[in-house]
Amino acid sequence: HSRLKGRSSLVCIPPLCRVSPSPITRSSMCVFVCRGAFSEVYMVKEKKTGKLFAMKCVKKKQKNDLNLENEITVLRRIQHDNVVRMEDFYESRTHYYLIMELVSGGELFDRILDRGVYSEKDASSVIKQVLQAVSYLHQNGVVHRDLKPENILYYSHDENSKVMISDFGLSKMVDNGVMSTACGTPGYVAPEVLAQKPYSKAVDCWSIGVITYILLCGYPPFYEESETRLFSKIMKAQYEFDSPFWDDISESAKDFTRNMMQKDPNMRFTTDQALRHPWIIGKTARSHDIYYSVSVQIQKNFAKSKWKVSRH
Structure with missing residues (x-):
C-alpha cells in the first residue's frame, strides 16, 4: 500500500490505497456511500474517537485534478457553521483523500x-x-x-x-x-x-x-x-x-x-x-x-x- 500523508488513525484508509471498484462494506468501520465519475465517497470511523466522517477518494491524473486542488485550497481557508468542513487531507501515489465533516440529512x-x-x-x-x-x-x-x-x-x-x-x-x-x-x-x-x-x-x-x-x-x-x-x-x-x-x-x-x-x-x-x-x-x-x-x-x-x- 502507498504511504499516506495525514492522520493515520482512520480505520479504513489502508485498504483504500487501491480503491476497489466494488463497494467496500467488509468492515463496519468503512461504508461505501456513492460513486461519481472520478471519485467514491465512504463513511469512515476514526479509531481513537469513534467519530464518523465522510471520505472522498479521488483518482489522480484526471482532468478534474485542478478543480480538486482548488477545492482543497479553499476548504483549508474557511470555517463556518453552514459550510461543509474539510477535517483532513491525504495523498497517495494514485489517489487524493478528503476527510470531510459528515453531513447526513440529505439534499x-x-x-x-x-x-x-x-x-x-x-x-x-x-x-x-x-x-x-x-x-x-x-x-x-x-x-x-x-x-x-x-x-x-x-x-x-x-x-x-x-x-x-x-x-x-x-x-x-x-x-x-x-x-x-x-x-x-x-x-x-x-x-x-x-x-x-x-x-x-x-x-x-x-x-x-x-x-x-x-x-x-x-x-x-x-x-x-x-x-x-x-x-x-x-x-x-x-x-x-x-x-x-x-x-x-x-x-x-x-x-x-x-x-x-x-x-x-x-x-x-x-x-x-x-x-x-x-x-x-x-x-x-x-x-x-x-x-x-x-x-x-x-x-x-x-x-x-x-x-x-x-x-x-
Whole structure:
C-alpha cells in the first residue's frame, strides 16, 4: 500500500490505497456511500474517537485534478457553521483523500418533498442560512460560483437541522474581486457570466435569487429546451411570477427575489443587503402552506439534467 500523508488513525484508509471498484462494506468501520465519475465517497470511523466522517477518494491524473486542488485550497481557508468542513487531507501515489465533516440529512429538494408541510417561512430560513455562509465566503475572498439546490445539504435528519453549502470545486479565491472564466450550472449562472463579461462575487447572489425563486414555486425561472434560447432569456433576466403558482406568495418574497435577480450586478443585492431584507429577517415571510403546489412542480421539473451539470 502507498504511504499516506495525514492522520493515520482512520480505520479504513489502508485498504483504500487501491480503491476497489466494488463497494467496500467488509468492515463496519468503512461504508461505501456513492460513486461519481472520478471519485467514491465512504463513511469512515476514526479509531481513537469513534467519530464518523465522510471520505472522498479521488483518482489522480484526471482532468478534474485542478478543480480538486482548488477545492482543497479553499476548504483549508474557511470555517463556518453552514459550510461543509474539510477535517483532513491525504495523498497517495494514485489517489487524493478528503476527510470531510459528515453531513447526513440529505439534499434540499428531497427534504422539502419529505416534509408534507412547507411555507415561505421555511424557504426564508434556508435562504438566510445560505446567505450567512456566502456572506462569510465573500468576506474571506471566496466566490462559490456553483450555488444550486444540489449543493445545499441538511446537516442531519433532525427536524430543525441547519443547512450546509458543499462542493467548492468551481469556487475561486479573488484578490481584485474580478473574474472572467465562464463556469457554473447553466440555469443558475448570472447574465454577466453568459455574456462573457468580467464578473464579481455578485454572481453568487444571482444564483441565490434563482434558488429562492425555485423554493417558492418549484420550477426554474428560466426554462427552454434550446440552450441558446435559455441563455438569451437569462441574459435579458426575462422571467415572470406566473399565476396561479405565485398567487399566494407575498409581495415581500417577490421583492427579495427581484433584488437578487437584477440583471445589472451593480444593482443586485449584496449578501449583506439581502440579510437585512424583511423577508429574510422573519417579518414578512408567510406561514401559509404551499407544500402541494411546490412539491408537484419540483417532482415535475427537476429530473432535467441540464439543471444539474456544472460547466468548467
